[in-house]
Amino acid sequence: MKECRLHGRGGQGGVTSAELVATAAIAEGKYAQAFPSFGPERRGAPVAAFIRVSDRPIRTREKVYQPDIVVVLDASLPKLVKVSDGLHEDGIVILNTALDEKSVREVFGIRSRFARVDANTIAREVLGLPITNTTMLGALLKATGIVGLDAIDDALDKRFGRLAEKNKAAMRRAYEETVISG
């Protein structure tokens, strides 16, 4: 079973990202859960969402304490939130950042494996908005293979209808541009 925690800000679509991954995994015949950090969330405040994906039925309702994967949607969050908290020792952090490998280690203090992509630029250029929740799915898929690209495409089609194409394009560009370190 893989456990994943997504960090974002209220209104950035972190819960939607989690939902897309879970529904895609379930469509692939796997078992999955997606859930928000339960609470009175506010727009702009740091929030989290969670995903579990497994080949077998998932028999737990615990929160996610030791994620294998952490995805950070917002480039400003790693300075504010301990995004690596509880990360499994061979886990990976997936960052939306324009910084290079050395700077990520120095500025954010990331010691684990990590993947990075400049999702803000991609989202602005492809979607025309700095909303990175679907773009960052490309980085998540590249770094972990937690679900297949086709399954996410289908999930995006179902969720966004005519807006899906742009989101799929942003997601695929992030998939190409994601760099994995460590």
Added chain:
Amino acid sequence: MGKRVGIEVSIAIADAVKLARADVIAAYPITPQTHIVEHLSEIVANGELDAEFITVESEHAAMSCCCGSSAAGARTYTATSSQGLALMSEILYHPGPMRLPIVMTVANRALAAPISIWNDHQDIMAQRDIGWIQTFAENGQEAVDLTLHAFRVAEDRKVSLPMIVNIDGFTLSHVIEPIVIPDQEEVDAYLPAFKPRVRLDVKKPVTMGPVGIPEVYTEAKMAHNEAIKASKRVILQGWKEFAEIFGREYNPVETYRSEDAEVLLVTMGSISETAMSAVDAMRDKGASVGLVRIRLWRPFPGPEFRKAAGKASVLAVIDRCLPPGAVCGPVGAELRSLFYKMPGAPKIFSFVAGLGGRDVTVERFEEIVDKARAYAKKRPTELYEVIGVREI
């Protein structure tokens, strides 16, 4: 055969209510509400379900509305949670003795104060004695299946009682997971049209819910009690037919690795799934531990529970509710009464856990089992213990 999809449990419940072809949905649309009635309002507005969706000014009005529509012969549904259920309280006592088969989902959540929106069972335990049939769902699939079962049982002429399906707030209501959504044809085969024995009809007037003077009140309460006790046969039949059509089996009480177990955990609701993982972990370490999960809470399935408990010597009962000043939590008290002075009865220890969204983890279950084992040797001074309290 149904379709397996990844879906939020609340949305799936709304789909189940649509498949059940509800006639009237009356609900208060604001917090503490879930996506269940939000999605139902969309379904009705889109013309996917030919029903009256009545947005009312409070939960008190929602339940009043449900009583009226059910009495008029309409298949009636509502959903609520925590403070909303509390606000309904006065009206909740009416549909039982009036034999109105309203179906309601309660997304179980804590009651204020302090203000909390998170999961436990305090809302429903405060309404334990309203005289509705009550089931508890362990997961999203069960939430959907028990919803269909509820309409089937409640409206059966031999039963004609209101029914609540309890689902854990947030830990079920807000989770996306795989659920098989049944086909309409299957549901139609399972769920006949609602044909009440009597209903409000200007051409054939009846009186419902009149004054019960002292000469009849006791008999009316007895009749209601007998009805809810007798409903178990139809509840079981409803599950049997459900398994025949949908292929998923349900029982009033379920066990997990309980055979020959010395200690049995006893749970209700979605923590049962984590409890199963805890049992696996403890069994791997060689501990003689199993699990009994209560699905049917009212009427309480006494014989089924005693059978499930088997020869276990210790029951570690988990309550998601702390009744201040009581001897112990409601599930613990129920089981102590059930086994009182029975030969070979297990030692029963009551633990309160998971209040107001406090997580109940595998480690907590292990702690509970360890404590229950220790208490079996040396009886504790209190009859219950609150688990996972932070030292400040």
